[in-house]
Amino acid sequence: xxxxxxxxxxxxxxxxxxxxxxxxxxxxxxxxxxxxxxxxxxxxxxxxxxxxxxxxxxxxxxxxxxxxxxxxxxxxxxxxxxxxxxxxxxxxxxxxxxxxxxxxxxxxxxxxxxxxxxxxxxxxxxxxxxxxxxxxxxxxxxxxxxxxxxxxxxxxxxxxxxxxxxxxxxxxxxxxxxxxxxxxxxxxxxxxxxxxxxxxxxxxxxxxxxxxxxxxxxxxxxxxxxxxxxxxxxxxxxxx
Numbered sequence: 001x002x003x004x005x006x007x008x009x010x011x012x013x014x015x016x017x018x019x020x021x022x023x024x025x026x027x028x029x030x031x032x033x034x035x036x037x038x039x040x041x042x043x044x045x046x047x048x049x050x051x052x053x054x055x056x057x058x059x060x061x062x063x064x065x066x067x068x069x070x071x072x073x074x075x076x077x078x079x080x081x082x083x084x085x086x087x088x089x090x091x092x093x094x095x096x097x098x099x100x101x102x103x104x105x106x107x108x109x110x111x112x113x114x115x116x117x118x119x120x121x122x123x124x125x126x127x128x129x130x131x132x133x134x135x136x137x138x139x140x141x142x143x144x145x146x147x148x149x150x151x152x153x154x155x156x157x158x159x160x161x162x163x164x165x166x167x168x169x170x171x172x173x174x175x176x177x178x179x180x181x182x183x184x185x186x187x188x189x190x191x192x193x194x195x196x197x198x199x200x201x202x203x204x205x206x207x208x209x210x211x212x213x214x215x216x217x218x219x220x221x222x223x224x225x226x227x228x229x230x231x232x233x234x235x236x237x238x239x240x
Contacts, residue, residue: 076150078128079135087149087157091208094147094161104203106168108158108175109215110138111223113194115154118186126186133184134193141175157215165201172199196223 037045074086082090097103112134119127131154138156142148147159158175160168176197183190198219202211 079132079150081135081139081156082147082149084149084151087147087151087159088208088212090147090149090159091211094159095202095206095208095211097162098202098204098206101162102204103162104165104201105163106158106160106165106172107200107202107211107215108160108172109198109200109212109219110156110158110179111196111219112154113196113223113226118191122187122189129186130184130191130193134179134195137179137182137193138175141178169199169201172197194226196220196226198222 074082074089076083091107094103094105098105112130115127115130118130131150134156135148135150138148138158142158143160145161147161149157151157158172160171176195179193179195182193184193185191196219198215198217198221200211200214200218
């Protein structure tokens with residue numbers, strides 16, 4: 001039933017292999033340990049591995065550089081928060097999720113009151129210190145799932161995503177009260193922080209432009225209701 005094959009008649013030699021039977025054959029050398037390979041072969045393999053490692057290192061460095069540049073493009077250099085571009089992208093993503101999952105949330109626009117006199121009285125370095133202080137104050141009071149940004153000179157914004165509107169509005173109102181009771185130490189003076197807030201809810205039907213505009217309008221309405229900005233700073237309590 002079975003036919004026995006004889007090497008001389010039925011085995012086809014592979015071209016390019018001088019010997020296929022012994023340990024010194026071409027096939028035998030392929031599986032040999034590195035120390036048994038010819039020196040030229042070992043050097044060729046080592047060079048290939050070195051080139052591959054260098055190429056991988058270059059790719060990794062380029063990816064890190066690209067990620068760093070992308071981060072800089074959406075980050076405020078002074079405070080480390082999102083900038084306007086980064087915040088607008090976050091709002092667009094959040095509203096896209098709202099449409100897909102029928103979510104809702106709040107956008108809070110914040111504008112510091114009386115900021116220009118701080119720059120005029122103490123200098124721009126003091127103004128930068130105030131902005132960083134406010135950024136740190138807000139960062140400690142928002143959820144890790146929310147988005148916080150400095151969107152302008154003395155303007156900040158918070159996007160409270162995927163939450164019930166009533167608790168989110170309560171958090172925004174409480175944050176406004178806390179910020180307006182806080183102070184910052186500027187040039188050894190304790191300067192009170194004052195800010196106007198605008199709160200705009202969003203749902204699955206909102207667009208980024210609508211929500212941003214509604215928050216800005218509400219913020220400016222709040223600013224008009226508050227006392228006018230002072231043209232100069234009153235003496236403040238000296239910081240201890």
